Amino acid sequence: MHDIKSSYFIIILFSHLSEEAKLKIIKYNKSYQCLLNINLINYKLFSGRYIEYESNGKAKEYDSYDDHLVYEGEYSNWTRNGKGKEYDKYGTGVIIFEGNYINGKRNGEGKQYFDTDHLKFKGEYLRGKPWNGKGYGRSGFMLYELKNGNGFVKEFDDYDHDLLFEGEYKNGEKNGKGILSGEYGIIFDGEYLNGKQWNGKLYDIEGNLICELKEGKGLKEK
Numbered sequence: 001m002h003d004i005k006s007s008y009f010i011i012i013l014f015s016h017l018s019e020e021a022k023l024k025i026i027k028y029n030k031s032y033q034c035l036l037n038i039n040l041i042n043y044k045l046f047s048g049r050y051i052e053y054e055s056n057g058k059a060k061e062y063d064s065y066d067d068h069l070v071y072e073g074e075y076s077n078w079t080r081n082g083k084g085k086e087y088d089k090y091g092t093g094v095i096i097f098e099g100n101y102i103n104g105k106r107n108g109e110g111k112q113y114f115d116t117d118h119l120k121f122k123g124e125y126l127r128g129k130p131w132n133g134k135g136y137g138r139s140g141f142m143l144y145e146l147k148n149g150n151g152f153v154k155e156f157d158d159y160d161h162d163l164l165f166e167g168e169y170k171n172g173e174k175n176g177k178g179i180l181s182g183e184y185g186i187i188f189d190g191e192y193l194n195g196k197q198w199n200g201k202l203y204d205i206e207g208n209l210i211c212e213l214k215e216g217k218g219l220k221e222k
Contacts, residue, residue, distance in 0.1 A: 051075075057082075066091055079104035088158060096158060099125065114138055114161055129172030149173075167192065 049070060053059045059075035062068065068091030073084020080101035088094040099110020105128035112121040112130075118140065123133010126149070135144045135153060138161045143154050149172035155165040167178020174192035181187060185207055190200010193216070202210045202218070211218040 063089070063091070069093070073101070077103075090159065102127075114156065114158075120156065126172060131172055146172075 049061050050064050051059050051061050053075065057074060057076065058072070060069060061071040063070055069087050070089065071080065071084055071086050073080065074082025075084075076082070081103065083100055084098070085095050086097040088096050094115050095113055097106065097110060097112045099106060100108035102108070106125040107127060108125060110123070110125050111119060114120050118138060119136045121130055121133055121135045123146065124131050129149060130146055131149050133146055134142050135146070137143050137154070138156070144151050146153070146169060150170050151168075153165070153167065153169045154163060156162065157164050162183070163181055165174070165178060165180050167174060168176030170176060171194075173195040175194060176191060178192050179186060179189050180197075182205065184205040186203055188197050188200055188202050190213060191198050196216060197213055198216050199213055201212050204210050213219070
């Protein structure tokens with residue numbers, strides 16, 4: 001009787017938790033998994049992805065919306081650890097990265113692609129950031145080189161390969177002068193600090209000035 005009451009109260013308790021909270025509690029607790037009838041082998045995570053584990057220490061991640069493959073490779077501690085491949089978010093099956101991961105982040109040697117035959121970046125990553133290596137344009141020409149996370153970088157859109165950003169990188173992210181572009185032209189022109197727009201001008205899709213940023217705060221134009 002005590003076990004029945006305990007099970008009843010556990011089910012009631014879990015009914016009020018978010019999917020994220022449930023996952024954190026039950027992922028190491030087999031009793032709760034059975035009680036709540038949750039099979040983690042094909043559990044669709046709160047992140048919008050679900051994982052299929054293999055017996056050889058590898059796994060595949062799928063997008064839970066349309067079931068297309070987004071990652072396959074080595075897996076441990078519930079995250080990407082070891083060698084693996086990432087696929088594009090549009091479900092076309094194009095490999096956008098292959099290399100090494102530590103604790104879910106790109107770390108160590110890796111290659112990033114525009115598509116299967118065209119490199120975007122080749123080199124070394126550190127905690128998810130490109131660190132040492134060379135960046136390429138869609139035509140195959142080398143455009144920049146990073147050393148210890150520093151350099152002048154050009155970033156391109158994954159879908160149509162248009163130029164999105166060109167500017168200074170320090171410590172593996174945007175730091176210093178840079179220009180951010182969109183489909184219709186320049187969106188931001190100014191300075192970045194630790195990856196964030198810090199000083200500069202923001203524009204709308206028609207090229208009109210929206211506001212000016214000073215130390216990360218916007219000043220609206222009159």
